[in-house]
Every structure is written in C-alpha cells, then in structure tokens.
Amino acid sequence: LVRLLHVRFLGIGELLVQLDDQPRSVGEIHSRQFAASSDAPRQGRTAGILRYLSGAGAVAAIGYARYVLTGLGRALIRELPIAEVTMVTTGDEDTSVPVALDAPRVEQLIAELETASRDSANPDRFEKACAEAFVALGVESKHLGGPGRTDVIVTVKSGLTLVARAIVDAKSASGQLNEGSVNFAALKEHAAKHGATLMAVIAPRFDGSGRLSDWAKPNGVVLLSVADLAGLLRAHETHPFSARDVAELLTVDGRDDVEARHSQAMEQLSLITGVLRELAAEASQDNPEPIAARDIRRVMSRAGSVTTDDEVSHVLRFLALPEVAAVQNEPGGRYTLPSSPSIAAKRLRAIARAIEASSFGA
Incomplete structure (x- = not known):
C-alpha cells in the first residue's frame, strides 16, 4: 500500500528522508519535510502517512507519536524514486502556513x-x-x-x-x-x-x-x-x-506532553490555512456564494482532512474578529473573504510588532 501511495502522491516516501535514529515528533517531521514549501498540507496528513509507514515497518513508533527510521525504511529510500518537495502556491493569495521569521x-x-x-x-x-x-x-x-x-x-x-x-x-x-x-x-x-x-x-x-x-x-x-x-x-x-x-x-x-500540545497547535494553524484556502477557492468561482462551516468541513474531509464542524466554526469566529478581519460573517452563519488573506496577515504582523515593541520598552 505504501508503494502504491508513493507512486500516486507526493510526500509519502519522501517523509522517510526526514527520519533517522533520533526519535522525532510528528510536528518536527512535518516541519522538516515542508520547510521550503509555501503551500504545505495539514500536519494531520503527515501523521496519517507516518501511521501507514509504521504499519509497513518502514518507521517505528517510539513513545507518544515519535518515530525513528528502520532498516526497511532505509532500504525503501534507496529503492523508491524520492522527489524534493517544493510545492508552490499559484495566484496572488497568501495561503501558506506560518513560517519562522527568525x-x-x-x-x-x-x-x-x-x-x-x-x-x-x-x-x-x-x-x-x-x-x-x-x-x-x-x-x-x-x-x-x-x-x-x-x-x-x-x-x-x-x-x-x-x-x-x-x-x-x-x-x-x-x-x-x-x-x-x-x-x-x-x-x-x-x-x-x-x-x-x-x-x-x-x-x-x-x-x-x-x-x-x-x-x-x-x-x-x-x-x-x-x-x-x-x-x-x-x-x-x-x-x-x-x-x-x-x-x-x-x-x-515532561517532553512528550509538551510535544503533544505543540502538535495540536500546529494542527490548529494548518486548519486556519485550510479554511482560508477553501474560502479563496469559493471566491474564485464564477458565481461565488457565502459558505458555512459545514460546507468547508465537507470539502476538506474529501481532501483527507480530519476535522469537525465545531473546529471549523471556531477558526471562522477567530478570523472574523475585527482585529483580524480575515473573513466576513454573513447572514445565516455563512462566511466570505472580504479581501486578500495577505491583508489579514499584515494586520496580525502589525499587532505582533506592537507587542514586541512593548516587550522591549521601545
């Protein structure tokens, strides 16, 4: 199954390259895999692939959601055609996951x-x-x-x-x-x-x-x-x-609990990316309409995302805050994009700069 998935989808066997004898969390593996990507998938996809690889014996689970490479995994790296993951965004919308400014x-x-x-x-x-x-x-x-x-x-x-x-x-x-x-x-x-x-x-x-x-x-x-x-x-x-x-x-x-919370936080960030991506896709249609959390969740589920209506609703309510204004709340609990998501990103960066300035007394 892993061989078949690798042939069909990018980022399956490529995950093996990110592992070695050092136990690594799902979040760390995901970050290493997509460090150069401007359109990374959700971390949940990486977690699912790692479960397949573990079932195949290519990786071994160590503790809570941490993995190491096995001998079979090393053999697969030599055998499978491994591509460099350089997924890019098309269009003008900024739909990339957050990257480290420093x-x-x-x-x-x-x-x-x-x-x-x-x-x-x-x-x-x-x-x-x-x-x-x-x-x-x-x-x-x-x-x-x-x-x-x-x-x-x-x-x-x-x-x-x-x-x-x-x-x-x-x-x-x-x-x-x-x-x-x-x-x-x-x-x-x-x-x-x-x-x-x-x-x-x-x-x-x-x-x-x-x-x-x-x-x-x-x-x-x-x-x-x-x-x-x-x-x-x-x-x-x-x-x-x-x-x-x-x-x-x-x-x-104490480390396992912290890494588990960090993985959940990265899932939340990836969910924000996914929600905005679906709203942007709807806005690009010939006759766009406001869409509800349930509609977004259904589309994301078909793409392999594991989330709930409540989780999507929580993200939409946050994005609709006046300080963020990344989405606009329409009648009937539906949402649209008021402008480019990059504008919302700039607002959040402005807030971040204000917080940093106050932290250093500037």
Whole structure:
C-alpha cells in the first residue's frame, strides 16, 4: 500500500528522508519535510502517512507519536524514486502556513551548537551557545561556567510568577557521552546552591546503550542531545512554547506532553490555512456564494482532512474578529473573504510588532 501511495502522491516516501535514529515528533517531521514549501498540507496528513509507514515497518513508533527510521525504511529510500518537495502556491493569495521569521538566526544558533558541542578544547563556547539557546526559547538564561560552578542557570517566569529554576550542564565532546561523564551528586549540589528544582545535561549525543538515561531519570536529570535542542528551537519558531512549556521540557517525563500540545497547535494553524484556502477557492468561482462551516468541513474531509464542524466554526469566529478581519460573517452563519488573506496577515504582523515593541520598552 505504501508503494502504491508513493507512486500516486507526493510526500509519502519522501517523509522517510526526514527520519533517522533520533526519535522525532510528528510536528518536527512535518516541519522538516515542508520547510521550503509555501503551500504545505495539514500536519494531520503527515501523521496519517507516518501511521501507514509504521504499519509497513518502514518507521517505528517510539513513545507518544515519535518515530525513528528502520532498516526497511532505509532500504525503501534507496529503492523508491524520492522527489524534493517544493510545492508552490499559484495566484496572488497568501495561503501558506506560518513560517519562522527568525529562521536564519535560529539556524545559525543551531549550527553553532553543533560545532561548539564537538569543540571539547573550548568548553566555554558550548556553554555560551546553550545559554543563548534558552534565551531563544523565551526564558532567562545566565552563563556562569568555570571550576566548581554550574554552566548555565535557566530561570523560567510566567508573568510575575517564578515557575522554575534549572541548572544546565553543557558537555562538549568529540563523540557520545557515556555514564561516567555525568556526576549526578555534583549536579544536585549545584541545584541546591542556586535554589533550582530542575537539572539538565546537554551533549552532542548520549551513550546508545541507555544506561546513562536509566541513571539520569531517577536522579531527576533531563538529557538533551544537540539534535533534541535543535528540534525544540525549530519547533519554537513554528509555534512558540510557553514559559511553562519550557519548564516542563526540563522536567523528567515532561517532553512528550509538551510535544503533544505543540502538535495540536500546529494542527490548529494548518486548519486556519485550510479554511482560508477553501474560502479563496469559493471566491474564485464564477458565481461565488457565502459558505458555512459545514460546507468547508465537507470539502476538506474529501481532501483527507480530519476535522469537525465545531473546529471549523471556531477558526471562522477567530478570523472574523475585527482585529483580524480575515473573513466576513454573513447572514445565516455563512462566511466570505472580504479581501486578500495577505491583508489579514499584515494586520496580525502589525499587532505582533506592537507587542514586541512593548516587550522591549521601545
């Protein structure tokens, strides 16, 4: 079935290229697949394809909605004709999914993390990069470093409330980190000294035997590889984590719940794209008419989308807010496009700029 679907549809076997031995969430795989696309499908489509690939044995599910590539998957990559996904939008309407405005800066930071993590002769460089990574995730971060000191202190606040404080040990190495490289007693001493309740170790990668992971968990220490941190930075650019999300990411067993919420948020963003696309399609007809949420849901369902009338209605009500004005509410609970969706996008960007200006006192 996977072979037949691949022949017929773009983006089936191509998903395999986005996976490796590192467990990745549906949202991360979807973002990697369509990073260069201006007309990406909904994330639900990617989730469905991954279930097919899992059933075929090409990928394996690890934990909650996270996948790794299998030996069969690697063989399929070599066998199937894999295309580069470069889907483009036709016409003047801006129907693309949201993209990261700061993507180049984030990619530069990720490149520095990857390089600095292997520069074991200059540990201070990796420590500073890790501190900068947490600033990019929207929380306070301070680099300390030096003998007998923790490398990075992360302070997570939500409004006026201190949510959590974490100490971060940045371990640069030419290879993987094994169980003898982490001093859990020292980490606990640093945490107590700084009033931190959370602890994390960041390294290029960790011992594949799982022993270090088995020891870290009961000691309350979160292990983050550079690939893990890079994935979080990219996910934060597509839909930002809240302060409490970041605290949960630094909590043992907290990551799966955060990634599940992030996937739901990406589904919501994709739903907005789909709703606007259907309204734009109706507006392009010879005799366009206002359409209801149920009509939009039916058309989207025929295209493979899994959604409900209530979910579509919720999106339409949001888009009809005066501050957004992306759609216009007509009599009888029906909707039309008052103007190009790009105008609504510009309104939202103007609001975003106003919020950012107030955040920095500008």
